Amino acid sequence: MHKMGEPLHVTIYTELKSKIFGGVLNPGDMLPSENELAKQYDTSRVTIRKSLQSLESENLIYSCQGKGYFISQPLHNDFYLHFSEEERGFEVTYKKVDACFPSDRVRQALEIGSSQMVIEIRRVIKKYDRPVALDIKYIPYDKGKPTLEAELHYAVFPDIAAAKTAPFAFHTRMEIGAELPDESVARQLQCSLNTPLLVVYRYLIDQSERRVGYGIKYILSEYGRLDAKSGYEL
Amino acid sequence: MHKMGEPLHVTIYTELKSKIFGGVLNPGDMLPSENELAKQYDTSRVTIRKSLQSLESENLIYSCQGKGYFISQPLHNDFYLHFSEEERGFEVTYKKVDACFPSDRVRQALEIGSSQMVIEIRRVIKKYDRPVALDIKYIPYDKGKPTLEAELHYAVFPDIAAAKTAPFAFHTRMEIGAELPDESVARQLQCSLNTPLLVVYRYLIDQSERRVGYGIKYILSEYGRLDAKSGYEL
């Protein structure tokens, strides 16, 4: 029922959602028409549409012109993963910035020629004085740019592109794998050569599909599993 | 400008979005008021609100009552990850279903007592006749339920909960780590004991926070990195 002070469209939204979560309405089922609902709740079509649009933006229902509204198939394989650079409780104790010529792997990842220089930024992330992750980033080095020191804040990834283009005009791709460290990585993480590591590759891509950043993060798995979730909330 | 046949609210939406992606409007900036925009585009407030609501549902803008609309801070650390059970081009060549008493790890994951039996479902996923992943799932075994054979379709995870509750009334948590296989896992994946594996843990949780399923998937990393992406699309 309509609670005092609560907008009517919220009440309608909630009641319909309850029916979906309660199994009264199931995937594929048709909802009552807008006019039907407007009559039921003694309100206008606009208010009903407001409620339905909320449900639609949560992927709970969808509409077909001329036919009606239908309950969606639930998406239980789509996960949401938060992967932040600035981890709370962790400390970045070491930074190194270099301009250098890229290795083949880095050249490929950034889709650049071998004569194009790159800036390499290495960081060791520690917790309780023990290294838990090694983060290496590469960004193409444009001549006539500020000094290397000024590039330090590029350690946080989105800033790289944000500095060159509009803040929304790029996206990121991520690949997650499991690998054993090479000697250099093992040394910096103070682990043995057969310690399995989570490795996260990141590609920063601008609006014209140019690669503007490449990052590799080696994570000691026992200190940092990645978390993701899917599903719907009442 | 307003193209023929295109709804006005879409035109307005697109023009505003272009300004955001083009860097004309930046995070924190205030948009013109609804009345302002209605005047500019010679339309009603309702149409303007429709456009703004679209932008809001994409997290490009947000509104504050009494103040106005503002450009959001971009969320470049929120990733979208699709983790499907039925992989195209892969084959499930082996299935085993057992009712058994759970190990400690499984008991903890499902939050059940040691006298509660569970059903174990093992699957080996192959590609070109080579194993690429091992998938083990556990679901609490309720007495007086159908035979084990009938539980085979539970191999696909969401179905487990969907069979017991409404299709929307549950969610999933996922943890991703890197581990070395034990002997049993190595044997089934036909790999050595120091092959690093991606390990994906899944918890299927119903609306009253009960664990209704637990899954472990060991993935040979070289054949199946996980992909995720973030960002905005024009």
Place this chain on the structure above:
DNA sequence: AAGTGGTCTAGACCACTGA
């Protein structure tokens, strides 16, 4: 033809914010 959703108008009143 009747019913559906999609678009749009021209108002109204309210709650909230800031000067």
Place this chain on the structure above:
DNA sequence: CAGTGGTCTAGACCACTTG
């Protein structure tokens, strides 16, 4: 106080789907 967004109405016309 004036200006903002939030809610809501009572219509209208269109495009689409189905019988």
